[in-house]
Amino acid sequence: MRLSDLPQNLAATVTAVEALGPADPIARRLRDLGFVQGEPIRVVAQGPVRRDPLLVQIGYTRFALRKTEAARVQVNPGPGSA
Amino acid sequence: MSAAALRVALVGNPNCGKTALFNLLTGSRQKVANYAGATVERKEGRLLTPAGRSLQILDLPGAYSFDAASPDEVITRDICYGEHPEEPAPDLIVCVADATNLRLHLRFVLEVMRLQRPMLLALNMSDAAKKRGIHIDLPGLQRRLGIPVVETVAVHHNGATELLRQIDAQHLPPLPDTHAFGEDLHAEVRALLAATVQMPTRTARIDDAIDRVVLHPVAGLAILAVAMFLMFQAVFSWAQPLMDGIDVGVKWLGDVLTNALPEGVLRSLLRDGLFAGLGGVLVFLPQILILFFFILVLEESGYLPRAAFLLDRLMFKAGLTGRAFIPLLSSFACAIPGIMATRSIQDARDRLTTILVAPLMTCSARLPVYTLLIAAFIPQRSVLGIFNLQGVVLFALYFTGIASALAVATVIKRLRSDRSEHALLMELPSYRVPHLRDLAISLKERAMIFLKRVGGIILALTVLLWFLSSFPAPPAGFSGAAIDYSFAGRIGHLLQPLFAPIGFGWEICIALIPGLAAREVAVSALGTVYAMSGDGDALAAQLGSTIAQHWSLATALSLLAWYVFAPQCLSTLAVIRRETNSMKVVLIAAGYLFALAYGASFITYHTALWLGS
Numbered sequence: 001m002r003l004s005d006l007p008q009n010l011a012a013t014v015t016a017v018e019a020l021g022p023a024d025p026i027a028r029r030l031r032d033l034g035f036v037q038g039e040p041i042r043v044v045a046q047g048p049v050r051r052d053p054l055l056v057q058i059g060y061t062r063f064a065l066r067k068t069e070a071a072r073v074q075v076n077p078g079p080g081s082a
Numbered sequence: 083m084s085a086a087a088l089r090v091a092l093v094g095n096p097n098c099g100k101t102a103l104f105n106l107l108t109g110s111r112q113k114v115a116n117y118a119g120a121t122v123e124r125k126e127g128r129l130l131t132p133a134g135r136s137l138q139i140l141d142l143p144g145a146y147s148f149d150a151a152s153p154d155e156v157i158t159r160d161i162c163y164g165e166h167p168e169e170p171a172p173d174l175i176v177c178v179a180d181a182t183n184l185r186l187h188l189r190f191v192l193e194v195m196r197l198q199r200p201m202l203l204a205l206n207m208s209d210a211a212k213k214r215g216i217h218i219d220l221p222g223l224q225r226r227l228g229i230p231v232v233e234t235v236a237v238h239h240n241g242a243t244e245l246l247r248q249i250d251a252q253h254l255p256p257l258p259d260t261h262a263f264g265e266d267l268h269a270e271v272r273a274l275l276a277a278t279v280q281m282p283t284r285t286a287r288i289d290d291a292i293d294r295v296v297l298h299p300v301a302g303l304a305i306l307a308v309a310m311f312l313m314f315q316a317v318f319s320w321a322q323p324l325m326d327g328i329d330v331g332v333k334w335l336g337d338v339l340t341n342a343l344p345e346g347v348l349r350s351l352l353r354d355g356l357f358a359g360l361g362g363v364l365v366f367l368p369q370i371l372i373l374f375f376f377i378l379v380l381e382e383s384g385y386l387p388r389a390a391f392l393l394d395r396l397m398f399k400a401g402l403t404g405r406a407f408i409p410l411l412s413s414f415a416c417a418i419p420g421i422m423a424t425r426s427i428q429d430a431r432d433r434l435t436t437i438l439v440a441p442l443m444t445c446s447a448r449l450p451v452y453t454l455l456i457a458a459f460i461p462q463r464s465v466l467g468i469f470n471l472q473g474v475v476l477f478a479l480y481f482t483g484i485a486s487a488l489a490v491a492t493v494i495k496r497l498r499s500d501r502s503e504h505a506l507l508m509e510l511p512s513y514r515v516p517h518l519r520d521l522a523i524s525l526k527e528r529a530m531i532f533l534k535r536v537g538g539i540i541l542a543l544t545v546l547l548w549f550l551s552s553f554p555a556p557p558a559g560f561s562g563a564a565i566d567y568s569f570a571g572r573i574g575h576l577l578q579p580l581f582a583p584i585g586f587g588w589e590i591c592i593a594l595i596p597g598l599a600a601r602e603v604a605v606s607a608l609g610t611v612y613a614m615s616g617d618g619d620a621l622a623a624q625l626g627s628t629i630a631q632h633w634s635l636a637t638a639l640s641l642l643a644w645y646v647f648a649p650q651c652l653s654t655l656a657v658i659r660r661e662t663n664s665m666k667v668v669l670i671a672a673g674y675l676f677a678l679a680y681g682a683s684f685i686t687y688h689t690a691l692w693l694g695s
Contacts, residue, residue, distance in 0.1 A: 001360075025151060026505045027528070031145040033507070034186055036268045048299035049395040053506055055297060056193050059185035060281075062293075062510040064391045 003056065003065075003073035006043050012075040014058070015055065027072050034059050035073050055071045087128065087136040089170070089250070092164060093194055095187045096144030097511040099206040101125075102236035107246075114527050116663070122157050133250035140172065146186075146642055148193055151505075152428050174254060175201035176245070181211035181218060181233070183511065188271045191227075192263060193223060197202050200254040201229055204245055208233035210512075212445065217390040221280040226274055228259045230385050237517050246428060271627040275497035286665045289512050296388050306389055309409055313376040317369055317415040326370035332361035333424035349543070350552060359544030362600060366418055366653070367529060373412050374528045375521070380408075381426060382516035387508050394506055401490040401495025403427060403506065407435040413443035414684055417654045421661055422532065429504050435494050437662060438671055441654050442487040442647070444480045445603040450622075452479060458626040459638040475642075482646050486678065504653055531552075547599050551607075565610050570595040584644070584683035585637040585691075594650065601650050636690035643686040647679035 006012055017035050019027035035041075035058060044062065046054035053066045094100045104114075125141040125663045142161060143154035150156040164171030177194050179187035184205075205211075205218065216651030222643070224231040230249050235241030238557055239563030248255075265268050275281075296302050321362030336357030343349040380386040397404050405427045411418030420440045427433040452500070456472050463471040509552025556567035565571050581591050589611045609625050612632075627636070649655060649672045659668045 025120065025149075026507070028149055029147070029151050031506060031688060032149060032189070034189070034268065039268075044299040045391075045591045046291060046299075047395050048303055048392055052395045053391060054294070055391060055510065061186045062289075062393070064387065064396070064506055064508045064510060066504065066506045069507060 001075060001079065002045070002071050003017065003041065003075050004054070004067045004070040006041075006075055006077065008043045010042070010048060010077055011079045012041050014041050014073060015076050016074045018072050018074060024072075026069055030069070030072060033063065041073075041075055087138040087174045088249075089138050090176055091140045091161065091172035091174070092176050092178055093142050093158065094206075095146055095180070095190055097509055098178045098180045098187060099236045099695050100144060100145070100178045101141055102517060102520050103206060103234060103242065104139065106242050107137075107234050109141055110523070112523070112527075112609060114531070117157055117433075122154050124157075125638060128164060131250050131470065133244045135250060137249070138396065140169075146190060146405055148219050153430050154428065162194065162199075170402075172552040173197065173200065173247070177201055177235075178204045178206050181205040181208045181534050182214060182216060184218075184270060185294045188274060191265045192260075195227070195229065195258040195260050196263075196578050198257050199258070200247055200256070202245075202255050203227065203229055204229045204234045205231060207235055209235045209238070209241075215282040217280040218628075225273065225467050226277065228256075242491050242658055247642065265544070266551065267359045287646055292513055293388070295509075296385070297391065302392055303389075306392055306402050308630070309380075309385075310408075313373070314411060314414065316376065317412060317419070321368040321415070327364050328368070329361055332357055332364060347552075351548065354552070355545040355548035356541075358548065358599075359541040362653070363533065363540045364545050366532065368533055370419045370422065371525060371529060373415070373423065374525055377408060377412075377423055377426065378524050379612050380522050382412075382514060382520065384511045384513045386426065386584060387510050390508065391510065398506075400491045401435055402439075402491050403429065403432040403436075406432065409436055410440060410443055413440040413445060417441045417449070417651070418532075418536070418657045421654070421657050422528065424661065431498070431500065431504055433485075434662065434667065435491050436673075437658055438494060439487040439490050441649055441651070441671065441675060442483050442490065444646070445481040445601075445651075447651065448479075448645050450594045450605050452476060452642065454629075455638050455642050457622075458630040459633075459635055478641060479646055482694050486647070488491070490674070491676075496570055536653070536657050536660055539659070540653050541654070543652045544599050545595055551596050563611055565592060565596075569591040583687075584680060585634070585640040585687040586644075587633070587637070588635075589632070590641060597650055598652050600653065601645065604650070636687050638686035640683040643682040644679045647675055647682055649679075650677040 002013075003014075014035055016036055017027050017030045039058055042057045043054050044057045047053045051066075053064045054070050056063050056065055056070065092100050092104055098286050104125065108130050111129065112125060112127040115124050115126075116122065122143055127139050127141070129137045131137060140161070144159045145155040145158040146154070148159045148162070148528045150159045153510050160166040161169045161171065161174065174479040175194060175197070179191055194201060203223075208218075211218065216433065220231055220233070230248050230251075232244040234245050237620050238406050297306060300482040336353045340349045340353045340357075363684060377386070380389070386405075386408070389407065392404070394404030397406055402410075404453075406424070408419045409424070410431075412421075412423050417440050420436050420443065422435045424433045424440070427436060456475055460472045465474050532675070539547075549569075550573070551570040553566055553568055556564050560567055571592050573595055575588050576592075577591045578588045579584070586594075589608065593604045593607040594612050605622065605625070608629070612625065612628050644650075655668050655672055658671055659665065
């Protein structure tokens with residue numbers, strides 16, 4: 001499922017980051033920031049309006065992502081293997 | 083002393099405490115400027131190591147990756163690659179990483195190692211890491227990376243001792259050997275962490291607890307509202323006595339120093355040109371210092387990105403970003419600190435939009451003009467039994483400003499050719515107690531930037547306006563006001579046909595010219611035009627009844643509409659010029675604001691005439 005659809009506080013694992021188009025700087029940046037396969041991930045908070053943006057905990061870091069950005073990240077609910 | 087200083091660059095992720103380390107190393111021996119052709123700040127400092135080695139330290143902008151996504155990161159990449167046109171590659175790179183966040187920061191460290199330049203790694207905030215029970219096997223990490231690794235604590239006065247000892251220990255560390263690294267840097271980081279770091283919990287519990295409240299949809303917004311109210315209140319009212327004090331003080335100083343001179347041109351130039359200009363510059367300082375004190379505390383404590391998180395959705399709809407909120411709010415006090423505060427918006431496109439709409443926020447200098455006109459033309463009548471009509475009009479003026487800022491931002495979003503998605507992708511760092519030394523250094527920087535870069539322009543313009551309003555002097559026997567005979571008066575008369583369609587007489591046109599120095603000056607200029615003497619409230623009361631007789635209601639409403647939009651403030655244009663480094667942006671801002679002002683006044687004037695007033 002997409003990170004943008006992941007319920008709050010449900011532990012999940014990143015499976016992939018999908019690029020929108022051939023050169024998608026946002027997808028590249030997400031990968032640089034550690035959104036890579038096997039990384040444990042969790043949505044810890046949601047913005048007050050239309051639950052956007054999302055606050056995502058990945059590794060030891062928290063990132064705010066707009067939903068369009070989070071939709072690029074594919075996740076698997078459940079604790080990861082890595 | 084050895085020939086040339088060793089050029090050292092501090093490189094690292096945003097939020098790694100790099101600037102605090104830079105402050106610790108260089109103290110007040112810092113030079114802050116901009117990189118040529120960019121609005122990115124260049125910070126350099128000097129230092130002598132215990133062994134007597136002279137270092138020239140460059141604090142490079144924070145970067146997550148050399149795959150640059152912002153102007154800041156481009157500068158960092160170009161300098162590290164040795165491709166910057168004016169900045170040579172550093173002799174030594176000190177890579178700074180947050181010891182509590184190695185999973186993110188080590189990846190960039192590996193990327194920097196690939197440059198094959200002499201470097202060492204500083205594990206910053208090592209005290210916080212120890213407190214959280216994070217154990218790092220320093221010798222192990224050093225062996226696996228093949229570069230010297232030291233621990234630093236930027237907030238302790240001897241927190242960089244190890245770093246300096248390491249720099250003194252050898253001429254330059256050996257080049258890093260990156261052959262063992264695979265393509266997948268994330269995999270390398272995982273392997274390094276598994277072998278050298280023991281980490282009990284993922285994040286600090288305290289952060290989780292604070293975030294649960296601060297980011298709560300209801301409680302979080304309430305806390306934000308209180309924080310913003312306090313800040314706004316402080317900028318608006320605490321600054322006022324200081325501003326009045328500066329105003330009176332500089333005027334007094336000007337009088338005292340020029341009293342010895344005979345009445346004449348030189349005295350007038352010094353008193354009404356130079357000292358008035360000096361006062362005009364210094365008067366902004368209290369607001370700038372108070373506002374930046376709050377912004378720096380919010381930024382350093384980690385709250386600012388949280389506020390941006392809460393507001394992003396609302397601002398994004400209008401083509402802005404959550405981070406634009408504080409600069410825009412500050413612009414209600416004054417657009418000058420507001421525009422300077424846009425430096426906390428990393429994305430260049432978002433920053434530009436924010437700068438362009440900031441002058442639409444109703445700044446405090448418009449208030450004297452509003453109060454004068456409202457008192458003179460709007461009757462004291464109650465609306466719906468509870469509201470005062472004068473208050474309703476004042477509210478409408480403020481509201482028009484906000485609504486048009488959102489509308490203009492939306493139009494900019496539609497018009498711009500670059501339709502690409504700009505990410506929020508913002509790190510929310512751990513909460514920290516702001517460090518006094520870092521606050522003081524940053525505050526001093528802001529003040530110097532304002533005085534050095536904007537002050538000169540404001541001073542020059544004030545002297546120019548003084549010249550236009552004072553020359554040529556009227557001949558003996560001239561019956562009108564002296565300003566009427568001056569260049570400013572002539573320009574006012576020349577402009578009159580242009581402003582006739584929006585109902586401005588020549589008196590208003592003349593007052594608009596000195597009003598360019600600061601909006602509120604228009605009030606005293608009107609007083610001069612109507613040949614009145616006096617100061618402050620007395621003048622305003624007298625002037626109010628005079629203009630009520632001379633002007634139609636339509637003209638007064640038209641002038642109110644004009645002041646909502648018109649870039650009647652050269653200082654704002656000067657600060658836009660400095661903050662964007664572009665005359666084009668200044669022309670665009672002035673052009674669209676004048677067009678809006680003229681359009682709004684035209685519609686207001688003719689609607690009012692048509693309604694029969």
